[in-house]
Amino acid sequence: MLPPVPPASALLHWYDRHRRALPWREPIRDPYRIWLSEVMLQQTTVAAVAPRWRRFLDRFPSVQALAAAPWEDVAAEWAGLGYYARARNLHACARAVAARNGFPDTVSELRALPGIGAYTAAAVAAIAFDRPVVPLDGNVERVTSRIHAVEEALPGARPRLAALAQRWMEQPEAAGRPADFVQALFDLGATVCTPRNPACVLCPWQAGCAGRRAGIAGTLPRKLPKRERPTRRGVHFLLRDGRGHVLLQRRPPKGLLGGMLGLPGTPWRAEGWDPAEALAHAPRPGLDWHALPGEARHGFTHFELRMTLLAATLPPGEAAESVNGEWWNPADAAGVLPGVMQRLLALAEAAGAVASPAQGA
DNA sequence: AACTCGGGGAC
């Protein structure tokens, strides 16, 4: 016996009155803009994405412009947004799309492109091309688990939730407006069916919500317990030249912060480092490396990092080109670095080891 | 199926 389907007409009517005004929803339906927004929104909040989406479009107005850009420019524009594999795949995807003269308009062809998984393929197909498919994101997982009172925990429940939500799209009212129906689900999850304290009294689907009837809506979806985050430690190196510029190095293309600039440093590990041991990783051995006071902390998804900083100055007369890396004005570097590396620069500024942007202004 | 992979905002 299949469960009853909540009425698409009620949700669409609610959406027509209460939908969020988001920059990528206006005024034209451009697959490039929609795809870019979907990739940026992966595990990232609307508030964080909105200004970065506009700036990215200003710099790379079309998929052809993005495809033609060098990686260094894309990395600098993505700096601070996190999950840098997204930027690498975005760039590769742009080149593939430009080579085939535009985005494909089917789920299966979209799914085959770099950085486009099950969710993003369905989202672009529905929103850009009005294909009647429901993308399963955190919002839809939450709405679906509540409407149908699914008590099985994530991620195991994901296939069941996807099938249940897809059935909603089979209604003629939904299939007639796929892009609106999908975005209505997102908006319902973001503004009414929220993770904590859902506003059920405002919900257009409250009458058909099994989770609400059972009094468990606010506790769904259930999730398996997550592992605790270990602590890792590292030592990084602040090398200055005679002009007060600092040495940055491009990180390897894969792995953590892959392809991004950063301060050179030791590996990050559970045990602490004694100075002599750390100095073996210095970008220029034999200098008077001295520790700056304090430490920088940064939380990653699966570990917490504590970093200390050793500083030194390149001897006068020694060519900056003798050291592997790039020399950057600290005030400029902050804009092209991942957040964790910005923390290190902030620590250096607090110690007076580099000029602060406020002093330069 | 379990891990890796960032950062920030809301609470």
Next chain:
DNA sequence: GTCCCAGAGTT
């Protein structure tokens, strides 16, 4: 402090 966000790729 915790949770979670318009998740994807690798092993």
